[in-house]
Amino acid sequence: MNRYPEIADRLMGLDEAVSRFVKDGCQLAIGGFTITRNPMAVAYEIVRQRVKDIHLVCHSNGQALDVLVGAGCVRRLEIAYGGNGRYAPTCVRFKKAVQRSEIEFEDYSNYQMSLRFLAGALSIPFIPTKSGLGSDLMNYEGFPPDIRREKKVASKKYAKMQNPFSEQRDEVVLLPALTPDVTILHAQFVGDDGTVRMKGLTFADIEQAKAADAVIVTCEDIVPRSFIRTDPDQNSLPPFFVDAIVKVPYGAHPTACYGFYDYDPKHLNLYRKMAEDDALFREYLDEWVYGVSSWEDYLTKVGMEMILKIKANPVIGYAPGLDRK
Template sequence: MTDSKIISLDALTRLVNDGSSLALGGSFLHRGPFAFVRELIRQRKRELEIIKQSPGYDIDILCRAGCVASTRAGIVAMEGNFGLAPYYRRAVEQQQIVLEEHACASLTAGLRASAFGVPFQPCGGLHGSALPELNGWKKLPDPYGSDEETYVIPRITPDFAVIHANEVSPEGDVRVFGTSHWDRIMTRAARRVLVIAERVASSESFSRQPELTLVPHFLVEAIAVVPQGAWPGSCWPHYEVDYPAVEAYLPEGDDVLAAHLAQAPEAKETTHA
C-alpha cells in the first residue's frame, strides 16, 4: 500500500490557493467540511469559487469573512430553525459575489459531465424555469427522432472537492455512514480531492469491506483527521447539530465571528502565526 496521506488541517488547507474553485461536501448543516471552511478563513484565503448543491453555514461564513468571489449553488439556507443564510444573501444582494444559480439537479448534471469526460450532460425538469435563460444553457433535439428537446448543462470541474468523512484509512480510502449526499460525484468531477475525517480505521478493515468505501485512495490527495470537524453541524452517528452554537453565530459583529471561530473544536488544536 501507499504511504500515509494524513497531514495537519493547516497543511491541507494550504494546498488551496487564492482563486481556487471548491466543491464542498455534505448538505446544509450535515456532514460538511466545516473545520476546513473555518481554516480557509483563518488563512485569509480570497477570491474563492464555492460549488455546492445545498450549502448553508459553509457559504454563509465564507461570505461573512470575505473569502468568496463567486458561487454555483442550488438551494442555500441555514436549514430548519434558522431560515435563509443572511451573510450569503447580503453578499449576493450587494453584488459582492457573482452567483450562477442552479437547481440541485442542474449542478449535479454539470459535475456528472466532468466525471464522465463529456462536455455537457442532459438535465430534465428545467422547462418553464428562468434558469436556462439566466445561465445561457442550451437545449438539444432528441437525436433518436422524437419531438422532445432536452436542456444540457456544461461540465463543471472544480479545482478541489473537499468532503467530511466518518473514517479513512492511512492510505486515503474513505468511508461515509448514512447518506453520501453529492460527495461521490464531486470527488469524481474535481481535479483534486481533500478529505477531513473523524477518525482513522485500519487498512485491513477497508480490505474486508470494500463495498463501504465511498472514495478510493487513488483519488485522494491528502487527509486531515479532525474529530468533530463538521461542528456546528452533525456527523451521523457521532454527533448532532449544535443548535445553540449556530444561533450564537448569527448575530452581527466581528467579535461574534471571532468568538465562533475560537469555539470551534479544531481551534484548540491549531496554532497560527
C-alpha cells in the first residue's frame, strides 16, 4: 500500500535521486545560503557517488559548496560568495581550490546570480541591471574562451548596453540567464500532493528551482494535502516543478533549518579546522561522508546531545541560548 499515491513516482531515496538527476558534467544549483538550509544530505550523496566535473552555479552557498568543491566533484564554478559567516569568513576548500588553480571559476555578485536564475525562470535570455558597473566583476572573465562554447556556459560573461529608452547616456549590464540541469534544495515541508513549503527566508531557492530542468527537494517531513492547502499563501512551489522528493529529517545539518533546528556550531568549527589540512579533510570525508552507511548513521554520529542542543524552539524559530562560539 502506498501512503502517498500522488507523489509515489517522485518519492525516492537519496541514492536514486542523485543517480537519476545529478550526472557527471551537469550544471547544478544549490538552495540555501551560507549556514542555512543547504541540502547537505544530497551534497553528501553526490560526494559518495563520486559525481565528477560538476558545473556549480552559486550565489552564496556555503557549506554544501565547500564540501562539493573539497571532495573534487566540481570542475567549474560560477559564484558570488564562498563564505560561512563567522564560522569561515572564506570557505576553506573553496579558497584552496582557487589558490591552487584546481577549478575553473568566474565571479558574479549575489544579486547578479539571483537575477540570472530569475531570467532562467522567466525563459528570457538575459536580464539588465546596474550592478557591476565600474566593478572588476565586469573586467575579468574567469572562464577561458575555449570553454565558452560548451553547453550551459554563456558565450560571454556579460554585455553592456545603452538604455534604449533614454536619450541620455545611461549604461546597463546585461547578464546571461541560467538554466541549471538540476537544482537541489531542502524544504521544511512537502505536501503529499508535491507542494513545497519553505519557512523563514527563501533566498533564491524559488528562482533556482523554476530555472532548472530538474529539481530534487529534500524535506523535514511530508505533510497531508489538507494541511498544505489550508494556508496556500505559505507555499513556495507547486508540485509540477518537483522531480524527486526525499524525506530527510535534519537533512540540512550542519546548516540550519528555520523552525526545526539551528546550525551546529561545533560541527562547523570542526569542519573548518579539518578543512584547513588536506590529510585531515580526507579524514573528515571518510568519517562523515564515505564512512556513514545511512542518514540515520550520520545523525547517530552527530549525537543526541547535539541534536537536542540545536533543536529550534518552534515558536521562536531557532535555538535560543545555543553556545555559538
